Amino acid sequence: MQIGSLARRYARALFGLGIEAGGDPVLDRWFEQLQRAGTIFRETGLYPVLENPGIQFEQKRQILDNALPGIDTFVRNFLYLIVSKNRVRLLDQMIAAFQTDLYERRGIAVVDVRTAIPLTDDQRQRLNTRLGNYLKKSIIIREEIDPSIVGGAVILAGDKLIDASVLGRLDALHDQLLQLY
Amino acid sequence: MAIRSEDIISNLRGQIEHFGAMVSAVDVGTVQEVGDGIARIYGLSGVKASELVEFPNGTLGMAFNLEEDSVGVIILGSYEGIKEGDQVRATGRVVEVPVGDALVGRVVNALGQPIDGKGPLLGGMKTRPIERVAPGVITREEVSVPLQTGIKAIDAMIPIGRGQRELLIGDRSTGKTAIATDTIINQKGQDVICIYVAIGQKASKTAQLVATLEQFGAMDHTIVVAATADEPAALQYIAPYAGCAMGEEFMETGRDALIIYDDLSKHAIAYREVSLLMRRPPGREAFPGDVFYLHSRLLERAARLNKNYGGGSLTALPLIETQANDVSAYIPTNVISITDGQIFLEPDLFYAGIRPALNVGVSVSRVGGKAQIKAYRQVAGRLKLDMAQFRELAAFAQFGSDLDKTTRASLDRGTRIQEILKQPQYEPMPVDQQVAIIYAVTNGYTDDVPVDRVRAFETAFLRFMTQSHPDVLQAIRTDKQITDTTQNALNAAIAEFKRNATY
Numbered sequence: 001m002q003i004g005s006l007a008r009r010y011a012r013a014l015f016g017l018g019i020e021a022g023g024d025p026v027l028d029r030w031f032e033q034l035q036r037a038g039t040i041f042r043e044t045g046l047y048p049v050l051e052n053p054g055i056q057f058e059q060k061r062q063i064l065d066n067a068l069p070g071i072d073t074f075v076r077n078f079l080y081l082i083v084s085k086n087r088v089r090l091l092d093q094m095i096a097a098f099q100t101d102l103y104e105r106r107g108i109a110v111v112d113v114r115t116a117i118p119l120t121d122d123q124r125q126r127l128n129t130r131l132g133n134y135l136k137k138s139i140i141i142r143e144e145i146d147p148s149i150v151g152g153a154v155i156l157a158g159d160k161l162i163d164a165s166v167l168g169r170l171d172a173l174h175d176q177l178l179q180l181y
Numbered sequence: 182m183a184i185r186s187e188d189i190i191s192n193l194r195g196q197i198e199h200f201g202a203m204v205s206a207v208d209v210g211t212v213q214e215v216g217d218g219i220a221r222i223y224g225l226s227g228v229k230a231s232e233l234v235e236f237p238n239g240t241l242g243m244a245f246n247l248e249e250d251s252v253g254v255i256i257l258g259s260y261e262g263i264k265e266g267d268q269v270r271a272t273g274r275v276v277e278v279p280v281g282d283a284l285v286g287r288v289v290n291a292l293g294q295p296i297d298g299k300g301p302l303l304g305g306m307k308t309r310p311i312e313r314v315a316p317g318v319i320t321r322e323e324v325s326v327p328l329q330t331g332i333k334a335i336d337a338m339i340p341i342g343r344g345q346r347e348l349l350i351g352d353r354s355t356g357k358t359a360i361a362t363d364t365i366i367n368q369k370g371q372d373v374i375c376i377y378v379a380i381g382q383k384a385s386k387t388a389q390l391v392a393t394l395e396q397f398g399a400m401d402h403t404i405v406v407a408a409t410a411d412e413p414a415a416l417q418y419i420a421p422y423a424g425c426a427m428g429e430e431f432m433e434t435g436r437d438a439l440i441i442y443d444d445l446s447k448h449a450i451a452y453r454e455v456s457l458l459m460r461r462p463p464g465r466e467a468f469p470g471d472v473f474y475l476h477s478r479l480l481e482r483a484a485r486l487n488k489n490y491g492g493g494s495l496t497a498l499p500l501i502e503t504q505a506n507d508v509s510a511y512i513p514t515n516v517i518s519i520t521d522g523q524i525f526l527e528p529d530l531f532y533a534g535i536r537p538a539l540n541v542g543v544s545v546s547r548v549g550g551k552a553q554i555k556a557y558r559q560v561a562g563r564l565k566l567d568m569a570q571f572r573e574l575a576a577f578a579q580f581g582s583d584l585d586k587t588t589r590a591s592l593d594r595g596t597r598i599q600e601i602l603k604q605p606q607y608e609p610m611p612v613d614q615q616v617a618i619i620y621a622v623t624n625g626y627t628d629d630v631p632v633d634r635v636r637a638f639e640t641a642f643l644r645f646m647t648q649s650h651p652d653v654l655q656a657i658r659t660d661k662q663i664t665d666t667t668q669n670a671l672n673a674a675i676a677e678f679k680r681n682a683t684y
Contacts, residue, residue: 002213002223005250159226161209161270173200177193 003100007093014078014094015101021074027102033071034095037079040067041091050088057084109137112156114144114165131157208271212236213251215263218413219458222252222269231312233272238262241292242269243276243415246459253459255415257292277308278423280430285374288391288405291420293427296407297391309430311422315481322487324521327552328439328496331367331609332360334539334602337561337619338568339524342552343373343437344485344494348516350501350508351526355538357500359606360524361441362390364498366399367609368439373496374431375403376440378424381417381447384409397607410447417451425482428495432484435491440483444500445476449512466511473515480519522546536603541565542572555662556616563623564598571595590628597627600635613654614643617671620663626675634684641684642675650674 018027041047046067050060060083064076082088103110111131113119119127124141131139135157146154152165210224220242228234232244234254240263246253256263257276278293283304288297295302324342341347349357365375377394379387387407394400404427408420421442431438442448449472456469464470476499483497499520501513506527508517517523522545531538550558570591578592601622604610618639621627630638646654653674656667663671 002211156209157206159208159210159224160206161268162204162206164204169200173197176200177196 001093001096003093003097004090006087007090008097010078010082010087010090011094011097012101014074015098017074024105026072027105030072030075031095031098031102033068033075034078034091034098037068037071037075038091038095041088047089050083051086107137108140109135109157110140110142111135112142112144114146114149114154114156116145116147116149116151116165118145119143127153131155207273210234210252210269210271212263212265212267212269214265215256215260215267217458218256218260218415219245219455220254220256220260220263220269222254223250225252225269225271228252228271231275233274233276235270235272236263237267237269241276243419244271245455246461255418255455255459256413257415257419258413260413275310275312276419277310278426279306280309280427281307284404284427285402286400286404288407291406291408291412291416291423293423307430309426311419311426312478313426313429313482315478316484316486316490320484320486320490322485322492323551324485324494324548325551326437326485326494327554327557327612328364328373328437329367329371329609329612330360330364331611332363332537333604333610333615333619334537334541335360335524336553336612336615337557337602338541338565339522339539339544339546340549340552340557340561341496341498341522341546342485342548343496344483345522345546345548345552346480346483346497346499346520347546348499348501348520348523349526350503350513350517350523351538352503352506352528355526355528355531356536357502357526358386358390358443360526360537361443361498361500362393363607363609364439365394365403365441366397366607368402369397369399372437373402374428374436374438375399376406376424376428376438377403378406378408378421378440378442380408380420380442380444381410381451382407382443384411393607414451414454417448418455421445421448421479425479425495429482432486432493432495433491435493437494437496439496439498442479442497442499444502445516446500446502446512449475468511472512473519476516477519480516521548534603535599536606539602541568541602554612556657556660557612557619559663560616560619560623564619567591567594567598567623571598593628594622594625596632597630597635598622600632601627601639603636613657614646616657616663617646617654618643620671621675626679630684637684641682642678645678645682646674649677 014030015027018030046063049055049063061080064079064083082091113127128139128141149165149167154165154168155162208225208227210222213221213223225234228244228247230244230247234242234244236242240256240258242254242256244252245255279302281304283302283306287295287299287302290296324344326343328341328343329336330341335341349360351357361377365377368375387409391400391405394403406420406424408417424440428438428440449468452472452475453468457463457467461469480497480499483495485494486492499516501516503510503513524544525540526538527540528538530540553561571594574588574591601618621642627635627638650670653667653670657663660667
């Protein structure tokens with residue numbers, strides 16, 4: 001997901017408050033509550049309602065309280081804030097940004113691994129270890145099967161790509177041979 | 182040298198056998214939006230300014246704007262075939278072009294790829310980045326060796342030296358490109374590699390120019406870099422820098438090169454287009470704020486290097502097109518302040534039959550006499566003076582017989598010099614012949630020739646000199662000055678010609 005700078009700033013503000021309010025347990029709880037809010041908004045079609053300028057803010061506040069009972073004060077205030085500033089559409093991006101900050105804090109990296117055939121447990125383990133050493137973080141691997149790469153793996157960690165697939169090597173060979181003649 | 186198919190096959194076998202693909206991490210991003218020759222990329226967080234990036238279909242781009250969330254990339258090629266969601270890779274290189282002797286005689290595009298249909302560039306290809314810091318003060322040498330354009334008006338009064346930057350400025354169709362072409366033709370046998378960069382020109386005009394150069398055997402020492410009007414603005418923007426990199430290769434290996442930018446007005450317009458699409462704030466005439474830097478960093482790379490650095494040189498002849506003779510417009514004033522002089526071409530003079538349509542009074546070469554051989558300095562000093570006096574009195578020309586003798590003489594001399602300075606296109610003149618004819622005029626030997634016969638006199642006289650007295654011309658060429666013996670010989674030859682020949 002592409003995270004815009006606006007969403008990032010909102011999420012980081014809340015994150016900072018979370019660190020001061022108690023650290024990791026608080027952050028985890030808030031993250032779960034944010035995810036819940038996002039799911040509810042999406043599934044009950046609340047986004048258009050919360051964005052509607054014809055509805056008074058007081059009414060929107062009521063709707064939020066009814067939809068999300070028992071969430072922490074700061075998370076509630078956060079939701080009030082983004083509704084009042086008409087930024088509620090960015091909630092999914094803000095959740096993603098919050099998660100990024102969480103992973104950053106915990107030294108976790110999410111790595112997308114695309115292979116032609118499913119990874120064996122042994123391969124997964126070795127990949128985990130090697131990537132962990134390379135990135136100096138603990139790794140969460142998201143696997144995807146893509147037969148078109150023929151063999152090997154394409155590994156994407158944030159902005160860095162490692163193309164160790166057969167298709168990639170064939171492309172590189174193709175370019176190199178073309179350069180000769 | 183033909184390449185045998187057996188060689189190709191064995192070479193390819195070797196490549197395949199020993200192919201060691203280095204697997205390494207590259208920076209990637211995703212295309213957010215693409216169009217109008219630019220793309221916005223999300224990601225690419227480690228990319229550097231002006232770094233080369235690659236799109237999935239092989240097209241290259243240059244990272245132009247580095248912003249908080251995204252990277253603005255200008256596409257060095259066609260933007261069709263690139264779509265939203267495509268993955269873009271950073272290459273870790275800045276834009277570079279092939280350089281070296283393999284390029285001489287070829288027509289290439291702004292990325293150095295051949296477009297003349299004569300096959301790929303041969304030989305091990307060296308490349309250079311197109312952007313570079315200009316030579317520093319210590320590495321340079323004073324300009325003192327002439328670059329002969331072969332055009333009398335220029336070589337006599339606005340001489341250009343190797344390593345100088347001289348601007349050719351004027352309205353459309355005043356002869357700017359014609360002067361550039363003649364200069365290229367005149368470099369045959371002078372050990373100067375010429376690079377002609379066409380920026381935003383009509384493809385037909387460029388093709389015609391290449392055909393003309395081939396006709397006069399000038400393509401053997403010329404490289405043509407073409408970013409014609411149909412090319413994307415991004416390629417028009419980098420074309421001059423690509424040509425300059427090619428020129429620098431010769432300069433830094435101890436050779437002399439000449440580069441012609443035709444023209445920098447269209448270059449500024451292409452840069453403005455790309456900058457506005459990238460949302461850089463517009464300034465005067467909607468040009469971006471760094472349009473001066475655009476040209477200054479290009480032209481500062483033309484220099485003469487001292488012996489410790491090879492002694493090579495790169496001479497630059499930028500062209501600027503003015504609108505209605507307005508030299509105080511934004512881009513013209515910028516480039517005038519950067520170059521070491523300017524040559525003004527005016528439509529009034531052109532239509533009055535004075536071609537090349539140089540306005541000698543306003544044109545300047547800040548290197549001046551230092552860029553002339555001594556022989557030329559000996560005759561040309563009088564020339565500028567005579568022409569200056571002539572211009573002052575030109576208004577009185579209509580009064581005909583009502584003038585005193587000195588004024589009459591000055592006017593007569595001036596009209597004859599003016600006739601001599603006219604020159605047909607594609608006929609650059611060697612410097613020894615130039616010295617001979619200007620010597621004849623400034624010493625009064627043409628004063629008794631009717632004005633409308635002066636050009637005929639010139640043609641016949643020079644033919645006479647080459648056929649009957651080639652030793653005199655040779656002496657001028659070798660000594661590079663007019664010694665007393667040469668002067669006597671010249672006087673005698675002129676007298677002989679006037680006695681016998683008809684014109």
